[in-house]
Amino acid sequence: MKTIMLTLDESQEEVIKALAKALKLEIIELTEKDEDLGLTMAMEEGKKYGRMSDEESSSFLKKLGE
Secondary structure (H helix, E strand, O other): OOOOOOOOOHHHHHHHHHHHHHOOOOOOOOOHHHHHHHHHHHHHHHHOOOOOOHHHHHHHHHHHOO
16 A cells, blocks of 8 residues: 655646546545644654654754744
């Protein structure tokens, strides 16, 4: 299984959806809320394996806000 994220304008989206339907590909559209939930879940999972240093954490949060 592969996950591919695309940024599309409206006409491109229509073409991709038609192509996916013809090829019987599953498309799951995610909202920003879905993405935030996924990120939160990944961060919680990461807590089980180790913590970032203060410097790594600061850098990560800075990049997240960009």
